[in-house]
Every structure is written in structure tokens, then in C-alpha cells.
Amino acid sequence: MSKPKLLIIVLFQNLGEEYPYYARSPAPPLAGALVAGLTPPIVDVELLHEMVRPINYDTDADFIALSFMDYCAPHAFEVARRFHERSKIVIAGGKYASTFPDAVIPHFDVTVVGEAEQVWPQVVEDLVNGRHQKVYHAPFAPSLDNIPPPRYDLVESVFPVVMVTETSRGCIHRCSFCQLTVENKPYRVRPVKDVIRDLTAIKTLPYPKRKLAMLMDNNFGGDIEHAKQVLREIAKLKMWAIGIQFSFDCLHDKEYVDLLVKANCGMAFIGLESLNEPSLAAIHKRHNHVDEYQQLFRMLRQRRILTFTGMMLAIDEDTPRYYENLPDNLARVSPSSILMSIAIPIPGTPLHKRVVAENRLTDTNLANYDGDHLVFRPKSVTDQDVFRAYKRINRLFFSIPSILRRWWRFVTAYSGEENPAVQVAKTILISIFFFSLNYFERDHANRRVYANASLTEDKGEVGATPKRR
Ligand code: B12
Ligand code: SF4
The missing domain is CATH 3.80.30.20 (tm_1862 like domain)
Structure with missing residues (x-):
């Protein structure tokens, strides 16, 4: 039986669909590849950086994890809405979800507050087993020991x-x-x-x-x-x-x-x-x-x-x-x-x-x-x-x-x-x-x-x- 699929999207656009902006950045941010690296192998993972390519809403992924900062929050809510229309389970994480969870929680099935390392494997397990919670709180300022390597193999070759x-x-x-x-x-x-x-x-x-x-x-x-x-x-x-x-x-x-x-x-x-x-x-x-x-x-x-x-x-x-x-x-x-x-x-x-x-x-x-x-x-x-x-x-x-x-x-x-x-x-x-x-x-x-x-x-x-x- 094939595994469920998780699509991690690092959001970037904030000017509306009529005006996408793809940045010529020499490198991606770390969050996407890192969260992919933390993901237990009970799901297949795909990574998409919206700074270089558009979101495919017709993806066959079961779970969509969005990483975003403040200026992308309104866009994130809209992206979540569109994925909900397609019956996907949508998860929020990142700097804004960590600092202003109350603004984020109503728009998502799951919100991860804080740094992913110590909670994300559990979130994925719960998602796969259909028993996910609405909110997961990471410890404040956890130790940075033993973080697994980021999944560089999933990063777009354009960087x-x-x-x-x-x-x-x-x-x-x-x-x-x-x-x-x-x-x-x-x-x-x-x-x-x-x-x-x-x-x-x-x-x-x-x-x-x-x-x-x-x-x-x-x-x-x-x-x-x-x-x-x-x-x-x-x-x-x-x-x-x-x-x-x-x-x-x-x-x-x-x-x-x-x-x-x-x-x-x-x-x-x-x-x-x-x-x-x-x-x-x-x-x-x-x-x-x-x-x-x-x-x-x-x-x-x-x-x-x-x-x-x-x-x-x-x-x-x-x-x-x-x-x-x-x-x-x-x-x-x-x-x-x-x-x-x-x-x-x-x-x-x-x-x-x-x-x-x-x-x-x-x-x-x-x-x-x-x-x-x-x-x-x-x-x-x-x-x-x-x-x-x-x-x-x-x-x-x-x-x-x-x-x-x-x-x-x-x-x-x-x-x-x-x-x-x-x-x-x-x-x-x-x-x-x-x-x-x-x-x-x-x-x-x-x-x-x-x-x-x-x-x-x-x-x-x-x-x-x-x-x-
Ligand atoms: C790379 C980078 C960029 C890149 C790419 C940004 C992008 N959005 O793709 C570029 C150069 C384009 C950029 C631009 C900007 N950036 Co910048 N950037 C960074 C930088 C250096 C690294 C980001 C990163 O990879 N961090 C490391 C990861 C691991 O940390 P993290 O994202 O917080 O992820 C952890 C948790 O939040 C959580 N998490 C994150 N995502 C997810 C997802 C899920 C599902 C889960 C469960 C958990 C989770 O788990 C992670 C691991 O613990 C940070 C500084 C920093 N070190 O964070 C600034 C930073 C993010 N940038 C910042 C700013 C201000 C900007 C600009 C506004 C600067 C400007 N004035 O133009 C612009 C805005 C974007 C734009 N309009 O272009 C600020 C924060 C902004 C904010 N509102 O929160 C930061 C924090 C710098 C700072 N010290 O203030 N940036
Ligand atoms: S507090 Fe540190 S990371 Fe933030 S702008 Fe000042 S020197 Fe840079």
C-alpha cells in the first residue's frame, strides 16, 4: 500500500494572484528542507518553495503543511481555504503561527506553535492515524542538539x-x-x-x-x-x-x-x-x-x-x-x-x-x-x-x-x-x-x-x- 503524502509549502507571495513574484534568490530558506528532514518516513514528502514556483492545488498530497511569516499570513489563510475546498488537511507552522497562534488556529486543521523539532514527528504520526489535535505547542527555546539534516534532495534545483x-x-x-x-x-x-x-x-x-x-x-x-x-x-x-x-x-x-x-x-x-x-x-x-x-x-x-x-x-x-x-x-x-x-x-x-x-x-x-x-x-x-x-x-x-x-x-x-x-x-x-x-x-x-x-x-x-x- 502506498504511503500518505505530505506536501510542505514555504509561502512567499503576498501581492495577490495577478501579480506573482518569483525571487532570484541564490538559496532557499531553511524551514522547508528542515521540516522535511524531521518528517518520519511514514509519509512521502514533497517540498515546494513558492519563491520559485507556483502552488499546484491539484496535488495528490493528503496533508499540506504551510510555513509562513507575518506578511504571508493573509495569503496563507487563502491557500488553506483553497486546499480545504479540495478536502485536504492543512497544517500551519512558522514564525507567525508561533507568535500569533490565535490569529492562525481558526484557518487550519492543525497549528504548530514554536520550533518543529520536538513536536513535528508526533504531529505526522497523529495525522497518519487520523487523531491529530488542533494545536501542538513546542517547548520554549528547546535544545538544538541532534537535529537531523535538512532534506536537501527535495530542494528545487533552480537554487x-x-x-x-x-x-x-x-x-x-x-x-x-x-x-x-x-x-x-x-x-x-x-x-x-x-x-x-x-x-x-x-x-x-x-x-x-x-x-x-x-x-x-x-x-x-x-x-x-x-x-x-x-x-x-x-x-x-x-x-x-x-x-x-x-x-x-x-x-x-x-x-x-x-x-x-x-x-x-x-x-x-x-x-x-x-x-x-x-x-x-x-x-x-x-x-x-x-x-x-x-x-x-x-x-x-x-x-x-x-x-x-x-x-x-x-x-x-x-x-x-x-x-x-x-x-x-x-x-x-x-x-x-x-x-x-x-x-x-x-x-x-x-x-x-x-x-x-x-x-x-x-x-x-x-x-x-x-x-x-x-x-x-x-x-x-x-x-x-x-x-x-x-x-x-x-x-x-x-x-x-x-x-x-x-x-x-x-x-x-x-x-x-x-x-x-x-x-x-x-x-x-x-x-x-x-x-x-x-x-x-x-x-x-x-x-x-x-x-x-x-x-x-x-x-x-x-x-x-x-x-x-
Ligand atoms: C532566508 C531568509 C530570507 C529569504 C527567504 C525568505 C522566504 N520567505 O522564503 C529572503 C532573503 C528572501 C528574505 C526576505 C525577507 N525577510 Co527574511 N530571513 C531569512 C532568514 C535569514 C532565514 C529563514 C530561515 O530559514 N530560518 C531558519 C528556520 C529553521 O527558522 P524558522 O523559519 O523560524 O522555522 C522554525 C519554526 O518557525 C518552525 N517552522 C517553520 N515553518 C514551519 C512549518 C511547519 C509545518 C512546522 C510544523 C513548523 C515550522 O520550525 C522551524 C524549525 O524549528 C531569517 C532569519 C532566521 N534565521 O530565521 C530571516 C527572517 C525570517 N526574515 C525576516 C524579514 C524581516 C524579511 C524581509 C521582510 C526583509 C525585508 N525587509 O525585505 C523579507 C521579506 C520577504 C520578501 N518580501 O522578500 C525576519 C522575520 C520577518 C517576520 N515577519 O517574521 C527574519 C526572522 C529576520 C529577523 N531577524 O528579523 N528572508
Ligand atoms: S536583534 Fe540581532 S538578528 Fe535582529 S536585527 Fe538586531 S542584530 Fe540582527
């Missing part, structure tokens, strides 16, 4: 990097806009051997895919000694390149940076958020120091590490003058690419509490909480200032001459000593990543930031579809 994993959860900082502040869990690390096992688990992947990886930690470096230990072990794997996300303060530790190089870290995602000190203070991001950006980013270029940088507009202390100078100042810092977004008051964060208390929330439709919409009244700038800056910075930063200038600056900065053949090979590989990161974000800017801008600007939106479900 250049499929090996995504994490070495820790949480963060030691408390930025006021960050989703992690909602639950305020302690920073936890995984055993180094488990991380290395993840990165070596699957021998069936094509060889290049076994040589590229991304660590999805919120802050790889929250426990810097543990991070160094991980890097020492990763260095032994002789990866071609890995991407890592960590906070700016880690760059002060020279040994950490040396070990990033030894582990072949090719891309660092660092949330700079702002080049304006008062704005950084306003979001409690005091571990960033604007006067160090230029020098430390130069240091990363010299070590041949690409920098992908989170940047945020509509922060309370932003001024029109800051926006005016931002393109030039960004060009001086010269991150390889930026993820520019409009500040999102994610429900439950200190930022959300503040804008609600000051009566500045203007939009409660969660679908708009995606970083491309302004959902509150900023304090020191107008809506128009924000939109204009958003479009202008994206336009200038992602213009072809500007991309080429940054690339040239990057490839000519390298100061290491290496056999010339290795140097050429690494430069080519890193250049491919440089251009794909810029392509990903340029594409995002073109399709989400400018698309329909003339229609939506008056409504206080940038780049969103004028129609919503």
Missing part, C-alpha cells in the same frame, strides 16, 4: 545553493524592529559536529552543490568562540564558498575574520540598516558604528568577502538630508549588494508597540508588512520622502555602471597571497556570486519597487500591485 543550515538560533542584540524580540528567546548554539554532518550529509547532490553552503543563523557570532570552532571545522571541508549572516560587531574580532577567510566565507550578510547614527540609536542598533563602515568593509573586500547589506528607510530619526546624501555615502562604503527595505513594525516588536502607542500605524493589512510598503507614519520625514529615497537609491545603486564599479573595486581589492590559478578560480566564482546577488536585488527593485509605482504612490505604496485579494 544555486541548496545546502542551507544553521549553527545557532536567536541573537544577543535587541534591535527594536527585529522579529526575534517578539519571543525574546535566549541565544542557543548547535553542536559543531551536527553542523558539519549537515554540510556533508548528502552525497547524491551534484558535486558543485556540495561545495556551496549558506548558514542561515540570525547572528553567526552571537557566541563568538562557538562560531570560531564551527569555522575551524568548516575550513577542513574545503568548501568553494559559504554565505554567513552576522552582526557588525563581529568584525572587531580579527581571529573571527581570519577564520571566515580560512573557511572560504565568500559572502557576509550584515545588517547595517542605516548610515545615520541617530537612526541607529532609534532602532537600538548601537553595536553598529557608522564611522567604521568604510574601513571594515574595505577590510572584507581585501579578504575577498562579498558584503550583502540590510538597509532600512523610514527609521524615526531619518531626515530628508540623510536621504539626499545616502547614495553617495553608500557608494563610499561600497557594499557588494544591498537589501533595501522600508521599516516594518512587525507585530509584537518594540517598534510596533511604539508606532501603535503614538497612533502612527496607517495600515493593518499584514500582506503589506514586507518591506516594500510604508504601513506607518514616519516621524521626521514624509511618506513621499521615503518613497522617493527608496526608488532613487535602488535606481542608482543597481544601475549597470554602479554595479560594475563596485565589482571592479571588489576584485582589485584582494590583498592575499595565493597561487595565481587558485586566485583566478576564486575570483571567477566570487564574481558569479557578486553578479547574481546584484541581479537578485536589481530584479527585486525593478519588479517590486518600480512596478506600478505611478499607480500606487499616491496610496502610500511602492511597487505593489494595485489589486489585492
